[in-house]
Amino acid sequence: MKWEKKWIFGAMIALFLFVLPWIYDSRSTLILITQIFIFAVFAMSYDLLLGYTGIISFGHAMFFGIGAYSTGIGLMRNGETWTALLYALGITVILCLLLSHVVGMLSLRLKSHYYAMLTLAFTGLLQVGAEKWRSLTKGNDGFTFHIPEFLMDRKIFYLFSLLFMIIIFLFLYQLISSPFGKVLQAIRENERRALSLGYQVVHYKVWANVIAGVIAGLSGMVYALSLRFINTSVFAVDITLDVLLMTIIGGVGTLLGPIIGAALIETAHEMLTELADVHWLFERWIILFGLIYILVVLFFPKGIVGTWNEWMKKERWKKWNRLGL
Amino acid sequence: MAIWLNLTVNGLATGMLIFLLAVGLTLIFGLMDVLNFAHGGLFVWGAFAGIWLFARTGSFLLGLLFAVVVGLILGWFMERWIIQPVYGNHMQQILITLGVMLVLSEFIKVIWGPNQLSAPTPEWLAGSWVIGGVVLIKYRLFIILVGLLVFLLAHFLLTHTRMGLIVRAGVMNREMVQALGVNIQRVFMGVFMIGAALATLAGVLFGPYSGVIYAEMGLEYAIFAFIVVIIGGMGSVMGSAFASAIVGLSGAYVNYLLPDLSLAVNMLIMLVVLLWKPEGLFGTKGVKG
Amino acid sequence: MLLEIEQMETFIGQYHILHGITLSVPAGEVTVLLGRNGAGKTTTLRSIMGLAPAQKGTIRFCGEEIQAFPPYEIVRRGIGYVPEDQGIFGDLTVEENLKVAMKHKDSAAMERLQWTLELFPDLKTDWHKKGAYLSGGQKQMLSIARALVQDLSLLLIDEPSKGLAPIMVEKVAKALLHMKQKTTIVLVEQNFAMASWVGDRFYILDDGKTVAAGPMKELKEDQELKRKYLGVS
Numbered sequence: 003m004k005w006e007k008k009w010i011f012g013a014m015i016a017l018f019l020f021v022l023p024w025i026y027d028s029r030s031t032l033i034l035i036t037q038i039f040i041f042a043v044f045a046m047s048y049d050l051l052l053g054y055t056g057i058i059s060f061g062h063a064m065f066f067g068i069g070a071y072s073t074g075i076g077l078m079r080n081g082e083t084w085t086a087l088l089y090a091l092g093i094t095v096i097l098c099l100l101l102s103h104v105v106g107m108l109s110l111r112l113k114s115h116y117y118a119m120l121t122l123a124f125t126g127l128l129q130v131g132a133e134k135w136r137s138l139t140k141g142n143d144g145f146t147f148h149i150p151e152f153l154m155d156r157k158i159f160y161l162f163s164l165l166f167m168i169i170i171f172l173f174l175y176q177l178i179s180s181p182f183g184k185v186l187q188a189i190r191e192n193e194r195r196a197l198s199l200g201y202q203v204v205h206y207k208v209w210a211n212v213i214a215g216v217i218a219g220l221s222g223m224v225y226a227l228s229l230r231f232i233n234t235s236v237f238a239v240d241i242t243l244d245v246l247l248m249t250i251i252g253g254v255g256t257l258l259g260p261i262i263g264a265a266l267i268e269t270a271h272e273m274l275t276e277l278a279d280v281h282w283l284f285e286r287w288i289i290l291f292g293l294i295y296i297l298v299v300l301f302f303p304k305g306i307v308g309t310w311n312e313w314m315k316k317e318r319w320k321k322w323n324r325l326g327l
Numbered sequence: 328m329a330i331w332l333n334l335t336v337n338g339l340a341t342g343m344l345i346f347l348l349a350v351g352l353t354l355i356f357g358l359m360d361v362l363n364f365a366h367g368g369l370f371v372w373g374a375f376a377g378i379w380l381f382a383r384t385g386s387f388l389l390g391l392l393f394a395v396v397v398g399l400i401l402g403w404f405m406e407r408w409i410i411q412p413v414y415g416n417h418m419q420q421i422l423i424t425l426g427v428m429l430v431l432s433e434f435i436k437v438i439w440g441p442n443q444l445s446a447p448t449p450e451w452l453a454g455s456w457v458i459g460g461v462v463l464i465k466y467r468l469f470i471i472l473v474g475l476l477v478f479l480l481a482h483f484l485l486t487h488t489r490m491g492l493i494v495r496a497g498v499m500n501r502e503m504v505q506a507l508g509v510n511i512q513r514v515f516m517g518v519f520m521i522g523a524a525l526a527t528l529a530g531v532l533f534g535p536y537s538g539v540i541y542a543e544m545g546l547e548y549a550i551f552a553f554i555v556v557i558i559g560g561m562g563s564v565m566g567s568a569f570a571s572a573i574v575g576l577s578g579a580y581v582n583y584l585l586p587d588l589s590l591a592v593n594m595l596i597m598l599v600v601l602l603w604k605p606e607g608l609f610g611t612k613g614v615k616g
Numbered sequence: 617m618l619l620e621i622e623q624m625e626t627f628i629g630q631y632h633i634l635h636g637i638t639l640s641v642p643a644g645e646v647t648v649l650l651g652r653n654g655a656g657k658t659t660t661l662r663s664i665m666g667l668a669p670a671q672k673g674t675i676r677f678c679g680e681e682i683q684a685f686p687p688y689e690i691v692r693r694g695i696g697y698v699p700e701d702q703g704i705f706g707d708l709t710v711e712e713n714l715k716v717a718m719k720h721k722d723s724a725a726m727e728r729l730q731w732t733l734e735l736f737p738d739l740k741t742d743w744h745k746k747g748a749y750l751s752g753g754q755k756q757m758l759s760i761a762r763a764l765v766q767d768l769s770l771l772l773i774d775e776p777s778k779g780l781a782p783i784m785v786e787k788v789a790k791a792l793l794h795m796k797q798k799t800t801i802v803l804v805e806q807n808f809a810m811a812s813w814v815g816d817r818f819y820i821l822d823d824g825k826t827v828a829a830g831p832m833k834e835l836k837e838d839q840e841l842k843r844k845y846l847g848v849s
Contacts, residue, residue, distance in 0.1 A: 058421050084401070108601050115362040116601075118421050119553040122364075126550045127594050134587050192629075239546060243429065250422070286437055292430035299423045300412060489715055496705040496716045503703030506665055507717045508691030508766060 019164055019184075023157040027050055032160050038261075038268045039163040040225050043170045045248040045260030047217035052246075053254035055210045056190035058114055061121025063241035064128050065102065065215040069094045069222025074147050074232035075138060082148035094219040102215030102327075122239075129237035144233025153227060166224055167261070170217060174257055176293035177213070186210050240288075247295055253307030262306055267291075329461045331496045339392045340467040340536065343474025347529035348552040349559070350481060350566040351522020357498035357562025359515050360417070361410055362438040364424040366526055367549025368431030373398055373527025374540040375439050381531075387449035401431075402523025406516050428545065443541035446534030471530050474483020477525065478568050485564060494518060498562040530598035554597045560607025568597045569608065617676075618643040618770055618800050619664070622685070624673035626656075626663045633659045634670070635824040641770070646801045648811045650846055651821035658700060658802040660821065664802075665697045666690045677770070696763035700774040700804075702755045706748030710739055710758055710781045713747055714764065717762045725765065727802065730813045731798075735791055753784035760791065770800045777807040789814050808846065812836055820845045 015288045023032055044066055051057040076090030099161075105124060109116040132139045153159050178182050185206050197203050226232050237240070244267055252263025274287040298305065304312065348556065352366050373394040381390030403539025409427055413419040448466050453579050455464045485491035493514055497504045505511050533548070534540050555574050582589040619641040626634040627782065634656050641647045653662040659791055664675060666687040673682040682690055691697075695764045705713055718725055733740050734755040742750060750758060763771055776792070777785040792801060792814045805811040811818070811832075818835050820828040822845055834842060 010334055052418075056418065058418060058427060108598065111604055112601075113360075114417055115356070115421065116557070116605075118362070118364075119557065120601075123550050123553060123594060123597070126547070192431055227561040243425075246422070285441075286433055289430055289437065292362075292426050292433060296409070296423055296426040296430065299426060303419060311610070323584050470793045489718075490706060492712050492716050496708060496713075499707060500703050503666055503699065503705070504699040505687040505760065506667060506691065506699070506703070508688050508719060509716070510686070510688040512686075533840065 012107065016164075020161065023160055029156065032156050034268060034272055036156075036160050036163045036228055038265045039160075039167040039318035040112055040221055040228060041244070041248060042261040042264040043167050043224070044218055044221040044267055045245050045264050046170060046174055046257055047214045047221065048245045049254060049257070049260045050174060050178075050186075050210055050214045050217075052249055053256065053259070054183065054190060055186045055207060056114075056154045056193075057110070057207060057211065058118045059121045060239075060242055061123075062214070062218055062245055063237055063239070064100045064121065064125040065218035066222035066241060067125075067128060067132070067236035068097050068101070068223065069219035070226035070232050070236045071132065071139065071222075072097065073220075073223045073226040074145065077149060078145065078147040082150050084150055087150060089123060090223065093215055097322075098215040098219035099212055102212045102267070103118075103208060106211035107204075110207040110211065111204045125237055125239070125242065132234045132237055139232075139234070142234050144231060144235075146231045149227050149230055159228065162227070163224055166220075171257060171261075174217075178257070182206070182209075187255075196326045213267055242297075243288075243291075247291055248307075250303075251298055251305055253305030253309070253311075254303075256305075256307040256311070257306035259305050328602065329487075330423055330583070332461050333463075335576065336463060336467050336471070336584055338576035338579030339572065340470040340474075340575070341578060342571040342573075343470050344529045344533055344536070345548065345551045345555055346474055346568055346571035347477060347525045347532070348548060348572055349555040350477070350564055351519075351525050351555045352552050353561055353563060353567045354494065354498070354518050355515075355522050356556065358494065358501065358511075358518055359410075359414075361420055362424070362583060363405075363410075363522075364421065364549070365405060365409075365431060366522075366552065367545030367547075368428045369398055369401055369523050369526035370530040370533070371432050371540070371542055371545035372401060373530025374446070374534050374544070375435050375444070375530075376527070377531025378444060378534045378540060379439070381446075381449070381534075383441065387452070387456025387535075391531055394527040398524035398527030399520050401527070402520035403516070403532035405523070410519070428549075432451055432542045432545050441542070443539045444524060446538060446540050448535040452535070456479040466535055470536060472497055473528075477528075478564075481564050490514070490517075551593070554593050556607075557597050558600045558607060563607065563609035566609025617641065618678065619802070620674075620676040621660075621664070621672050622676075624660070624663060624670045624675060626659055626670045628659070628668055633668075633824055634663065636826075637663075637821070637824070638826050639819050639829065641800060641802055642817075643769075643800050644796070645816035646796060646803055646814050648815035648818045649802065649804045649821055650806075650808075650811060650818055650835075652845065652847065653806075655821040656824040657821055658774055661697065661774055661802070661804060661823075664690075665695065667697075670706070684766055691766065694767060694769040696766050696768040696771045696799075698756075698759045698763050698771070698773040698776065700778065702759040704747040704750065704755045704758055707746060709744050709746055710742050710750070711744065713758055714762055714765055717765050719766075722739060724767070728765050728767070732761045735764070735794060736761050751781050753787065756780065756784070756788060757791070760788075760795075764795065764799075768799050771795070771803065772802045773803075773805045775806060776803070777805065777810050785810055808842075 022035070048059070048062050051059055072090045072094040073087070076086050076093065080089060082088035105120055109120045133141050153162060178186070185196065185201055188201070189203055189206060193203055222236065225236070248263030248267045249260050250263070251266060252261065253259025274290070278285045302309065348366060348370055352363060356362050357499050376397040377390035377394030380393045381387050405427060409423055410420065413423055452466045452469050455462050485495055493504060493509055497511060497514060501511060533544070551574060555567055555570040558573065559570035573596065577592050577596065581592045617640045621637055621639050624634055624637040625632070637656070637660050649660060651657055659668055663670045666685055670683050673683065674681055677693055678694065680693070682693065705716065706718070714729070716727070738754060739758060739761055742754060747755070747758065760773065760776070776788050780788065787811050792803070795801065803811070803815065812835070815832040817831050818829065819826050820841070827845065828841055
């Protein structure tokens with residue numbers, strides 16, 4: 003596919019998604035697709051770390067959870083107004099910025115294992131913290147809250163989430179094509195080389211971490227708005243795991259991959275939850291995901307989009323060879 | 328005074344369990360740069376397998392033995408089929424061991440059901456001694472004893488046998504050990520299996536200590552073990568022992584004084600170590616990326 | 617020929633380091649590999665040891681092809697290695713460093729140990745000192761000793777004179793000449809004075825290829841060759 007064709011194709015899909023609620027008005031499908039949009043953003047932010055910079059995080063849920071809790075607590079305390087939402091936005095951005103900066107500065111100058119361990123531990127701490135600080139979070143039971151009237155409509159919220167995803171997609175696309183993004187990819191390919199070329203690798207890694215953290219926080223905000231309910235599960239390892247699956251199955255190092263991965267995983271969640279009524283083994287769907295995940299990492303490490311791209315490249319080569327070029 | 332002594336025993340018992348988990352983790356990392364995120368999964372498997380056999384046969388020792396055997400088998404399987412195929416690729420390695428962690432703890436639920444199981448204390452270890460007005464719970468002393476034995480044995484093996492010297496040398500310079508004619512692959516397999524067996528041993532010991540076992544406890548304790556490995560220094564058994572005691576004791580004391588902060592205090596210690604001496608208190612290995 | 621290498625090519629990661637190394641090492645002599653920094657001398661030794669396996673070409677040791685063997689199999693066949701950084705285990709004592717290298721403790725091994733300690737008596741005085749606290753020269757001796765206690769017929773030594781005081785260089789060179797009675801040596805050396813003193817034949821490496829070879833005597837006279845590849849005259 004040529005460059006222009008790619009954009010026209012993308013625009014057509016976006017257009018289709020924009021009019022979808024008026025063509026096919028099913029409540030459960032709309033909710034599912036809205037969730038896909040939200041998780042696609044979360045997964046794209048994760049891919050900026052894993053796929054574009056080569057940083058492994060096992061605690062990306064911490065930013066997601068911070069965004070979700072700021073929204074929930076803000077709207078419950080200050081009433082369901084736009085100002086309250088704006089406050090929540092400010093708090094999310096500031097907290098995610100600070101936290102991602104601190105965690106990054108602490109561990110990104112060390113071997114990659116440290117960042118993975120530290121993020122896992124931090125997220126565990128936040129989860130326990132959210133359980134213990136009951137006066138603020140109502141603990142494991144969680145609480146419901148109201149959101150601004152305008153966003154109550156499912157269709158409008160759907161459009162809002164879609165727009166949110168497209169904006170983040172375009173932003174990240176710009177970012178990874180920028181000189182900054184090129185340096186990140188150089189770090190992923192060969193960190194020593196990037197270092198010897200004179201780039202301050204740690205500095206770039208920390209910034210990638212901060213951007214990914216803030217975007218994850220934003221997706222957590224929209225997630226909380228979509229549920230109008232929150233409990234400690236937003237900090238659970240399951241969330242991080244879901245986002246790992248989405249990114250890896252979809253294709254690391256591509257922006258389309260996480261979106262496709264989010265669609266697959268969210269749909270699979272939905273279907274498997276229904277199947278749980280048929281047989282109890284389906285309640286243990288995490289095993290299935292876990293096994294698929296292991297197999298993908300072992301045999302299919304580029305994911306769907308990565309493998310597709312590679313295949314396309316080979317096909318093009320074949321065509322060229324046939325033409326005798 | 329009595330309360331502090333009790334807290335100390337508690338803290339040391341917890342510390343010993345964490346130490347048993349951390350030994351394998353730190354040596355596996357030191358030797359091959361493999362950070363095994365599935366280590367917590369082994370902990371859970373040890374607990375369920377051991378307690379299950381204990382409940383069936385009534386013999387706690389048999390349960391302990393069974394847990395160790397399960398650990399050796401799982402360790403062999405993981406090293407051979409999960410870790411070996413991705414040698415040298417850090418990213419794949421880290422990602423895959425987390426997947427294994429997940430599958431291991433979910434399989435527990437398939438076999439033993441999703442609910443927690445109760446784990447009674449074996450009769451001969453139940454009850455307590457009262458010495459000078461201080462109540463000492465027998466089982467906790469038993470854990471400390473087992474932990475000490477493992478530590479002393481590990482220390483002896485690492486300092487007085489050629490195999491132990493090879494392991495320590497391998498942590499410092501893997502390539503040189505190979506160039507001296509050692510099949511590092513086999514050494515690593517051995518260390519991995521022993522590390523796995525110690526993790527399952529910690530799991531089954533944990534059962535009667537907490538009274539209940541559940542599938543999620545693997546990750547909880549793995550996080551403690553990670554903290555210990557960072558504080559003590561990757562690759563150092565001595566460091567792990569020392570850091571386990573710190574983490575166990577500070578957890579116990581703070582839990583008594585300021586219960587809400589017990590996890591946070593360990594994180595705090597870890598952060599201080601990372602800032603001040605990122606290679607860990609006893610680290611002998613480079614940690615820069 | 618004890619060791620014969622033909623058209624060996626080695627990649628490290630994506631980098632093509634060796635483009636075709638061809639050399640043969642006769643038994644009982646000291647063969648010196650010369651060349652500028654980055655010419656591929658260290659990688660050649662590492663490829664022989666199996667630490668940086670060669671992707672193309674053959675390495676024959678005593679007539680057997682060893683290029684596909686893992687390092688421990690190569691050591692078992694009688695090749696020892698002293699790396700550029702000496703590879704001393706800093707946390708282990710001198711005794712323990714030697715112990716790691718001694719697989720068996722039969723009489724032959726004890727004899728080798730005896731012989732080695734006579735060659736480097738300093739090691740006996742520092743027997744219980746940790747490797748990290750040894751001086752540069754002592755580390756070099758320990759590293760060579762650690763190779764000698766193994767049952768060797770070929771020893772690969774990477775720049776033993778690097779960073780040593782002149783008096784230590786002389787000591788090491790004398791030790792090498794003494795070792796020649798027992799084992800064949802392949803020596804990588806930048807210090808031309810030392811190389812020409814202990815060496816019997818030479819190979820010059822440039823850009824991952826062997827470009828010149830011959831008896832050491834000839835190189836001493838050939839100013840042109842020396843200037844072209846070694847930057848000395």
